[in-house]
Amino acid sequence: xxxEPEPKAALAVATTRNAEVVAQEQAPLSAADVLQQVQLIxxxxxxxxxxxxxxxxxxxxxDKPTLLKAGAEKLLLAFRLRPEFAVEVIDLPRGHREVxxxxxxxxxxxxxxxxxxxxxxxxxxxYRYRSESTGREVPKNYWASRDANLLGGPEFSAxxxxxxxxxxxxxxxxxxxxxxxxxxxxxKKRALVDAVITATAASDIFxxxxxxxxxxxxxxxxxxxxxxxxxxAEGPTPHQKIRALCEQYKxxxxxxxxxxxxxxxxxxxxxxxxxxxxxxxxxxWAQVKEYADGQGA
Numbered sequence: 624x625x626x627e628p629e630p631k632a633a634l635a636v637a638t639t640r641n642a643e644v645v646a647q648e649q650a651p652l653s654a655a656d657v658l659q660q661v662q663l664i665x666x667x668x669x670x671x672x673x674x675x676x677x678x679x680x681x682x683x684x685x686d687k688p689t690l691l692k693a694g695a696e697k698l699l700l701a702f703r704l705r706p707e708f709a710v711e712v713i714d715l716p717r718g719h720r721e722v723x724x725x726x727x728x729x730x731x732x733x734x735x736x737x738x739x740x741x742x743x744x745x746x747x748x749x750y751r752y753r754s755e756s757t758g759r760e761v762p763k764n765y766w767a768s769r770d771a772n773l774l775g776g777p778e779f780s781a782x783x784x785x786x787x788x789x790x791x792x793x794x795x796x797x798x799x800x801x802x803x804x805x806x807x808x809x810x811k812k813r814a815l816v817d818a819v820i821t822a823t824a825a826s827d828i829f830x831x832x833x834x835x836x837x838x839x840x841x842x843x844x845x846x847x848x849x850x851x852x853x854x855x856a857e858g859p860t861p862h863q864k865i866r867a868l869c870e871q872y873k874x875x876x877x878x879x880x881x882x883x884x885x886x887x888x889x890x891x892x893x894x895x896x897x898x899x900x901x902x903x904x905x906x907x908w909a910q911v912k913e914y915a916d917g918q919g920a
Contacts, residue, residue, distance in 0.1 A: 657824075664825050667701055668694075676909050678829065690829035691909045692812045695819040702823060704728045704736060708811060718799045719745045722807050726814035728822045739818025743810035749886065750802045754782060754791040761788040782888070785895070808917045861901035865893055868908055878915040879904065885914065 668688075672678055677694030680686065699706065706726050713721040721744035728736045745751055761781045765773045774780065774790045782791045796802075820826050859867065869876055876893050888900065896904065904911060 660824070661828075663701065664698065664823060664828055667697060668828070671697055675906060676912075679907065679909060687830045688828070690816050690820060690825070692815065692913060693909065694829075695816045698819050698823055698825070699728075703731050704819075704822065705731075706815060706818065708814065710807070710811070712807075715744070715746065719751075720799070720803055720806065721746070722810040724810045724814040726811070726818040728818050737818055737822030739814045739816070739821055741810045741813025741815070741817055743806040743813065745796075745799045745802050745806060747806075750799070750806060751796060752793045753796045754780070755794055756782070756784055757790045757792055759790045761790055783897075805914075805917055808913075812913070861898055861905050862893055862896065864905045865896075865901060868905070868911075872912055872915075874912065874915045878918065879911055881918070882911050882914045 668678065672694050674680075674688075676691070677697060678688040678690055680688055698704075706728055709725040709727070711723040713723065715721060721742060723742045724740070726739045726741070728738070730736050757775075757779075762773055765781065771777050771779060775792070778793045779790050780793065781788050783789075784791075820829055865879060866876070868874070869879065879893060883896075883900075883904070893901070
């Protein structure tokens with residue numbers, strides 16, 4: 624016959640175990656423990672993560688890899704951490720909105736290991752404004768000085784439409800509600816990445832996610848007379864790579880075009896992208912995928 628432990632004895636055993644867990648969690652890590660954790664993160668980055676999907680290098684933001692949401696989720700799995708989110712929505716004047724999120728990471732025992740914060744607002748320029756083409760071509764003398772006054776003032780800039788550079792006017796977006804779900808997911812992602820980097824002490828390996836997509840602004844070089852044909856590079860073109868990624872991740876080409884418009888690069892189709900812009904899309908595909916996932920595209 625199996626004897627059930629008396630309630631007092633069971634309570635004593637549970638109390639002892641809890642004390643052991645607390646003592647273990649409060650004990651300082653040795654140098655070997657810290658080194659082992661760093662090596663684990665580096666091993667996951669090397670053997671599990673993929674550049675452009677889990678981390679990436681953003682042009683102009685240094686050489687340290689940027690941790691993306693998919694990479695943060697892999698570290699959550701590796702360290703068996705459970706995220707909890709506290710969301711605060713703040714309504715601002717004229718239909719604007721700010722979302723603040725606190726992400727708390729708990730261990731398997733329920734102890735809090737770390738926290739991260741993130742916020743996003745429709746007041747950010749990428750959500751607040753949209754570009755309207757004036758139909759006027761960019762004057763040639765603009766490229767020498769980049770003086771916005773040559774375009775009409777600080778609210779005007781140069782964008783490429785249908786193969787030619789035109790002056791666009793930055794105007795307030797009239798559809799702010801279309802961005803409410805986007806800023807919610809963006810603030811949640813920022814908080815998650817912040818929490819993971821903080822809790823795993825990985826700031827020397829990764830930097831905080833930078834989600835800005837680099838816009839092309841320099842004019843194309845003037846054609847050279849009687850140019851020597853360049854040798855054809857082997858492998859798929861950037862445009863073909865985009866279509867292959869769309870098929871792989873079940874993302875429509877329309878979603879890619881919408882993402883580019885969201886970043887201020889308005890094109891009618893993928894084929895209208897220059898080779899340089901198409902290569903940027905491939906390099907920053909993780910951001911495209913995250914945008915499409917957020918839109919349900």
